[in-house]
Amino acid sequence: MTMEEMIDAKPVLQTVALSKQYDMGKAVVEAVKNVDITVRGGEFVTLMGPSGCGKSTLLYLLGGMVGPTGGEVRIDGEDITKLTDSMRTLVRRDKIGFVFQRFNLFPTLSALDNVKLAQAIQRWRNKSGRGDPHRAQQLLERVGLEDKIDNKPYEMSTGEQQRVAIARALVNRPHILLADEPTGNLDTSNSEIVMEVFTSLNSEFGQTMMVITHNPEVAQIAHRTIHMRDGMIVDEVDDQ
Amino acid sequence: MPSLVRANIFQRKTRAAITILAVAVPVTAVLLIVGLSNGTLAELADRMESVGADIIVQPAGSSRLLGLSSTTLREAVVEVIQQVEGVQAVAPIYFWSAMVSGGAPVNAWGIDPRFEQVGASLTYLDGRGLDWNSSELEMVVDRRFAEANNVSVGDNVDMLGAEWKVVGTAHAGIGARIYVRLSRLRELVGQPTRVHLIFVKADRLDQTGELSARIETEIPGVQTTVLEEYSTMVFESIAGLNIFRAVLAGVAVSLSFLVILLAMYTSIIERTREIGILKALGGSKLYIVLTIMQESMLLSLLGVVGGYGLSRFSAAMLVAAYPTLMIQFSYPWTLAASALGMLGGILGSFYPAILAAGQDPVRALRDE
Numbered sequence: 276m277t278m279e280e281m282i283d284a285k286p287v288l289q290t291v292a293l294s295k296q297y298d299m300g301k302a303v304v305e306a307v308k309n310v311d312i313t314v315r316g317g318e319f320v321t322l323m324g325p326s327g328c329g330k331s332t333l334l335y336l337l338g339g340m341v342g343p344t345g346g347e348v349r350i351d352g353e354d355i356t357k358l359t360d361s362m363r364t365l366v367r368r369d370k371i372g373f374v375f376q377r378f379n380l381f382p383t384l385s386a387l388d389n390v391k392l393a394q395a396i397q398r399w400r401n402k403s404g405r406g407d408p409h410r411a412q413q414l415l416e417r418v419g420l421e422d423k424i425d426n427k428p429y430e431m432s433t434g435e436q437q438r439v440a441i442a443r444a445l446v447n448r449p450h451i452l453l454a455d456e457p458t459g460n461l462d463t464s465n466s467e468i469v470m471e472v473f474t475s476l477n478s479e480f481g482q483t484m485m486v487i488t489h490n491p492e493v494a495q496i497a498h499r500t501i502h503m504r505d506g507m508i509v510d511e512v513d514d515q
Numbered sequence: 516m517p518s519l520v521r522a523n524i525f526q527r528k529t530r531a532a533i534t535i536l537a538v539a540v541p542v543t544a545v546l547l548i549v550g551l552s553n554g555t556l557a558e559l560a561d562r563m564e565s566v567g568a569d570i571i572v573q574p575a576g577s578s579r580l581l582g583l584s585s586t587t588l589r590e591a592v593v594e595v596i597q598q599v600e601g602v603q604a605v606a607p608i609y610f611w612s613a614m615v616s617g618g619a620p621v622n623a624w625g626i627d628p629r630f631e632q633v634g635a636s637l638t639y640l641d642g643r644g645l646d647w648n649s650s651e652l653e654m655v656v657d658r659r660f661a662e663a664n665n666v667s668v669g670d671n672v673d674m675l676g677a678e679w680k681v682v683g684t685a686h687a688g689i690g691a692r693i694y695v696r697l698s699r700l701r702e703l704v705g706q707p708t709r710v711h712l713i714f715v716k717a718d719r720l721d722q723t724g725e726l727s728a729r730i731e732t733e734i735p736g737v738q739t740t741v742l743e744e745y746s747t748m749v750f751e752s753i754a755g756l757n758i759f760r761a762v763l764a765g766v767a768v769s770l771s772f773l774v775i776l777l778a779m780y781t782s783i784i785e786r787t788r789e790i791g792i793l794k795a796l797g798g799s800k801l802y803i804v805l806t807i808m809q810e811s812m813l814l815s816l817l818g819v820v821g822g823y824g825l826s827r828f829s830a831a832m833l834v835a836a837y838p839t840l841m842i843q844f845s846y847p848w849t850l851a852a853s854a855l856g857m858l859g860g861i862l863g864s865f866y867p868a869i870l871a872a873g874q875d876p877v878r879a880l881r882d883e
Contacts, residue, residue: 335877338795340794340795340876340877341875341877361799361800364794364797364798364799364800365797365799367795367796367797368796368797368798368799369797371797373795373796375795375880379788379791379792379795379880380792381519381522381789381792382526383519383522383523383525383526384518384519384522388518388519388522391518392518392519392796393796393797395518396793396796396797396798396802397797399802443796
């Protein structure tokens with residue numbers, strides 16, 4: 276995706292003066308302060324900053340998993356902060372894919388069933404569900420796990436587990452993929468494999484992504500890096 | 516959703532097995548106890564009706580369940596009843612709850628030749644009937660009693676501190692399991708002129724109702740039962756039985772409820788993180804509630820099916836060990852026990868399911 280194409284693309288995700296405070300008894304912690312971000316379709320954005328600066332809280336706000344104290348989160352132009360918890364769940368189901376640092380796979384299910392579960396949730400009571408019966412397997416093949424589809428998570432390496440998690444996050448064709456330190460628990464070789472997967476997803480399929488990372492190599496392959504400190508955006512760097 | 520439910524059950528086999536068993540045992544208990552009470556009462560009624568008489572006369576206020584009543588009538592009443600218009604024949608009975616050779620108590624009936632005149636027709640598999648003129652203590656037993664106690668014709672058995680000779684084995688299903696001569700039984704228990712009940716054969720079958728009423732009117736201190744209605748009256752006369760069954764069913768459903776509640780509650784605590792993942796993937800509250808409840812319903816269903824099988828197996832074992840036991844499984848009670856088992860499962864999983872659906876996904880995902 277060229278810079279011109281990116282500028283022309285519509286914003287998929289946008290925040291306006293987004294804030295989140297936590298009431299910790301006598302003290303109030305401002306985890307996120309007046310954050311304004313715009314991520315356009317096809318963009319690959321990384322979010323960096325020291326531990327405890329509010330990156331994960333921001334990601335959970337963007338995914339509608341927590342409600343903000345102030346401001347807006349717009350997904351495809353729709354302010355999800357105005358929605359009920361149930362409606363936000365539906366937006367998350369249909370438009371957002373999550374990848375976590377600790378993979379969060381179901382230990383009782385095979386790789387294929389873990390991916391299919393996300394599909395089943397999307398299809399459940401959803402008449403417009405996009406249930407492609409072959410997509411889960413295709414995605415696992417796409418991330419190089421064609422010979423592991425029947426393996427349980429404990430029968431796979433950490434890198435393989437993370438690739439299953441990526442396949443699961445993508446199975447419902449999300450408008451944006453949110454990843455919270457996806458290489459944080461991986462060794463160097465597995466990190467490289469996961470980064471390659473992210474790069475190809477973005478370059479070949481135009482998948483919009485926002486990835487929290489401490490890894491400068493991940494930031495290097497992104498279009499843009501946002502730096503946070505103390506809950507605020509302190510810098511934005513175009514990497515390409 | 517089904518793959519997750521299946522996987523959870525297969526992955527936690529011990530927990531699943533204990534939960535299934537905890538539903539199966541109360542279902543078995545309900546089915547067996549109801550089956551035993553139904554079987555015993557139905558058999559009693561059937562045996563009474565099979566005697567062939569039309570009316571039973573007992574002391575007023577006695578229980579229609581013979582073993583529960585110790586009140587007696589004077590023998591003179593037998594002759595009075597015989598004189599009532601419309602009576603064709605009468606047969607007095609004295610019964611005794613006998614422990615033969617130290618075995619389990621069974622009803623022994625003292626009868627005289629008039630027993631056959633009211634319609635009773637004992638058929639013998641081996642040996643003969645009682646000799647009314649013999650001075651010996653003779654006994655006829657039915658096939659079930661003979662098999663259960665390993666008794667055959669020619670054996671001597673102990674009853675009421677005396678030795679009785681088994682002279683015949685009769686087909687089971689009519690009256691008592693043991694027959695002895697009325698006079699000898701009454702002598703041994705010290706009540707030579709008393710009877711517990713009197714069978715009456717009516718001249719006309721279509722007038723048994725009127726005859727029954729006439730006997731009660733003409734002879735004070737007696738109650739009558741038309742044998743055609745005996746079965747219904749026996750079940751109705753045990754007022755406490757239905758209360759007992761209702762209490763039993765309540766205890767069973769409470770047990771299922773508590774076990775499922777505990778199993779699902781601990782399961783939710785154990786799987787906090789997994790519930791967080793479901794929410795992160797976009798699983799709605801209803802989806803999570805239904806996932807939890809599907810698991811408990813499947814466990815309950817397996818418990819109900821297991822309880823059904825276990826009750827059949829237990830019944831077969833009981834009957835093999837105690838051949839005189841009668842167990843009659845009732846279709847409505849099988850349905851009721853199944854419904855109660857499922858209800859316990861549904862109720863027990865409801866609170867944990869609501870608890871799971873209400874979890875904060877971020878907190879759940881941070882949970883170790």
